[in-house]
């Protein structure tokens with residue numbers, strides 16, 4: 689039997705469960721996850737290699753109505769993945785009904801003429817009757833190549849989803865080495881771990897206002913010394929992130945340090961600094977500098 693390989697863009701509204709799904713399919717954490725919308729900012733490739741097939745999943749930022757330049761860049765990252773893939777996996781939160789956000793995604797999809805698999809997620813929260821109703825509704829929305837109900841969180845029906853995706857991958861050899869699970873650098877992954885811990889511990893505007901960059905990376909014997917900057921766009925946010933007597937930043941540092949240690953299987957010392965770059969989310973050069981706009985800006 690011949691080998692198949694190709695790109696699958698996992699798209700959807702913020703919080704639909706894109707990153708949870710991708711990590712569950714890969715059985716490895718390649719994308720950070722949180723209950724805050726717009727957790728994912730970059731297109732992240734997660735690579736799953738099987739004996740006769742290689743899936744390259746693109747986890748994309750949630751498509752939303754942008755308020756800032758950063759929001760426009762995030763949407764653009766998602767649209768590019770949709771244009772460049774072999775198959776689109778549109779994931780929706782099954783507990784929510786079809787809304788204007790979905791309408792917007794639909795309009796984009798209609799222009800692309802690609803196979804679209806509708807993934808009805810969070811069925812662990814849906815009584816069977818509601819799930820059937822929802823499936824019927826989605827069938828009327830578009831001529832989907834397939835519709836697959838799943839729970840990304842409970843890893844329910846994921847084998848079926850992989851079998852469905854496979855139908856739409858072209859014949860061809862592996863696109864990446866079989867041992868590779870992500871296309872992002874270690875630096876990117878380490879900064880994302882820190883950002884995830886910030887998202888988990890903070891509320892309101894903070895999660896959307898931060899960027900994390902690596903300032904220095906040094907190895908001494910076995911130990912790794914990392915210095916990172918957390919960028920925020922207002923002085924008041926700096927105060928919140930540092931917290932009372934430094935309690936918040938200490939907690940974030942310890943959470944992140946623990947996960948980085950586990951990931952790298954070696955001793956790690958992490959230092960974090962909070963810097964204010966006023967209104968950075970509206971500055972194209974800063975968005976690029978912080979690694980969020982990987983693409984040429986053509987609109």
Ligand SMILES: Nc1nc2c(ncn2[C@@H]2O[C@H](COP(=O)(O)OP(=O)(O)OP(=O)(O)O)[C@@H](O)[C@H]2O)c(=O)[nH]1
Nearest residue numbers: 702703704705706707708725726727728750840841
């Ligand atoms: N109950 C339930 N919760 C889920 C499921 N999948 C994801 N979630 C939760 O939904 C929230 C958002 O999940 P993410 O995977 O970060 O969503 P996302 O679509 O990547 O979000 P953005 O990066 O903001 O676009 C998290 O709190 C997840 O735990 C599921 O199958 N069932």
